[in-house]
Amino acid sequence: ELQSLIHQPGFGGVRGIVFGKFQRASNTDPDTLTAIVESKRELEGMPIVASASFGHTTPQFTFPIGGYGSLRAGNGTVQFSIDVH
Template sequence: MQDEPFKLIPSETFYNTLWAGQEIKNSGFWTVNAGSAEGMVIGGNFLTFNFMQGTPFAMRDDPTSPLIYILEDNGAESVYNVQNQLQLLILQPDFRNVRGILIGTFRRESNTTSDLLTKIIKTKEELRNVPVIANVDFGQTVPTVTLPIVGYMRIEAKDNSDEIFILKK
């Protein structure tokens, strides 16, 4: 592993699934909430991550460490169910340690747009000061980056110039 932070950059194009033949132009990262954050990476699929809350599989060794949530959806959920899953995560005790959120690229059939996702995030008072970057190349689209669960990350969410770094700790 390299000692320097590793910067993630958005792909220029992506495919809706591994088997899809149509290349889609990527609009880049979406800044939903501006700000900076650093913390331990935990998360996964919205629904699966919610199922793990309160169990020994919730990926938490230190209940005081700052967190960066990484969340994605497999396309089977409607955007309104994503809103509900997000609210369930906000209600969990660990959420008080969340310093930032990354959301993976949504598959086209979810009908999730930047404007719609921004509207959902902005309705959550608990997210008002949490930097959120969406349309990141992880989850169910191709290409996808593998993110280090319980690794460390720094995010800088700023309009049109978001930066995401995987850190060596």
């Protein structure tokens, strides 16, 4: 649950969020996700990306554990880079 993550120690250091693709059975469409994100004041001004192809999807990319990356999102474009790993 997103609210549980927000309450975790260290969440203040989060500077962006990438959501994967939701399973059809979840009934989470883009409008629902947008409403959830917009209801969280802690996420205001933070770059948010949705429907990313990681996890159990095809095609698939993998986020390495640890390290640092850069995320820029806006106006329908996304740039992500792994800076230190």
